Amino acid sequence: MDRQEPLDRFDPEERHARARLAAIAKEQGHTLSALARLIGRNPAYLHQYLNRGSPRHLDEPDLLRIAEFLGVARDAIATRSLARPAGQSSANPPVASREDAYISVPRLPLEASAGPGSVGAEEISYDTFQFSKRWLREMGLDGADLSAIRVEGDSMEPLLRSGDEIFVDRTRRTGEGVFVVRIGDALHVKQIQASAPGRIALVSANDAYAPIELARDEVEVIGRVVWKGGRM
Numbered sequence: 212m213d214r215q216e217p218l219d220r221f222d223p224e225e226r227h228a229r230a231r232l233a234a235i236a237k238e239q240g241h242t243l244s245a246l247a248r249l250i251g252r253n254p255a256y257l258h259q260y261l262n263r264g265s266p267r268h269l270d271e272p273d274l275l276r277i278a279e280f281l282g283v284a285r286d287a288i289a290t291r292s293l294a295r296p297a298g299q300s301s302a303n304p305p306v307a308s309r310e311d312a313y314i315s316v317p318r319l320p321l322e323a324s325a326g327p328g329s330v331g332a333e334e335i336s337y338d339t340f341q342f343s344k345r346w347l348r349e350m351g352l353d354g355a356d357l358s359a360i361r362v363e364g365d366s367m368e369p370l371l372r373s374g375d376e377i378f379v380d381r382t383r384r385t386g387e388g389v390f391v392v393r394i395g396d397a398l399h400v401k402q403i404q405a406s407a408p409g410r411i412a413l414v415s416a417n418d419a420y421a422p423i424e425l426a427r428d429e430v431e432v433i434g435r436v437v438w439k440g441g442r443m
Contacts, residue, residue, distance in 0.1 A: 225290040229261050232288040235281050245443070250276050275346070282376070282440050284313055284343040314347055314357075315339040316378060322363040322398065352437060355380040360391070362400055362439075366415040371400060375441035383435035393431040400436060 236246060243261065244254035250273040259265050268290050269277070278285045318338040340359055347353055355378075362375045370389070371377065377400065379391050390403050392413065401413035401423070411430050413423040 225267075228288055228290045232257075232277070233261055235283060235288070239281060240442075241281070246277055246280070249280055249443070278346070280440070282340050284341045285346055286312060286343055287341065312343050312345070313341050314344055315341060316357045316359050318359045318376075322361050350438065352378075352380065354382070355437065356382045356434070357437075358434075360398075366417045366420040367400055368417050370416040371436075371439060372441060375439050377436045377440075378438040379434040380437045381434035383437070384432040386435075389436040391433040391436060393433055394425070394429060398433070403432070 233243070236243060243257040247254050247256040247258075250256075252273070260269065274289055275285055278288055281288075316339060318340065320337050344353070347355070357378045357380055359376050359378055362371045362377055363373055365373060367389075377391075384390070387403055387405065389400065391398060391400050392403070393399075399413065401415060404412045404414050404422075406412040406424055409427050410424055411427050413425070413430070415422070
């Protein structure tokens, strides 16, 4: 039988990281068993990790998958740093690491309709997501101008579901892909495809919705959808 260390023998940051993971999961309505299944582990895996200290650290792929699913930075729930110099305690990280390692992605009180159309509200952030710069680089989003908004409606199912949060990169407004666009006062999330010269085709992922073709100057492209998150 594997020897397990008492949690009070771990340094404070390790204990705090475990507590943060438990609190975030509870706040979002996720059980530890469900998160364990998400990473392909047995249902008791995270209970043992949090309450018995076994394993002492989550494997990096498991940690990143959980952080992505919960919409938090990897380091918010990590019990160890990725690049900690030998002899440096996790309780005393470099002063710059806490502030400089994260990017705040503003959550806007807007809904991009995957349906008839959602009227845009004033674009003032009411909350933020915190993501590590390392994770953003790994996702190819280093230097992106990101905003988070919600999807409403079913026209983009199964690609995007109503209630999903999407990240929109405002620096990417050309080419084909999934974009948030404004038509009049309404926001939509649609696939953009090439059409006749001077025109633009907006296509839904749900075959129940017919494509929409408009003059290019009738559509304002806000940005490309580069990430999505939502409940299982």
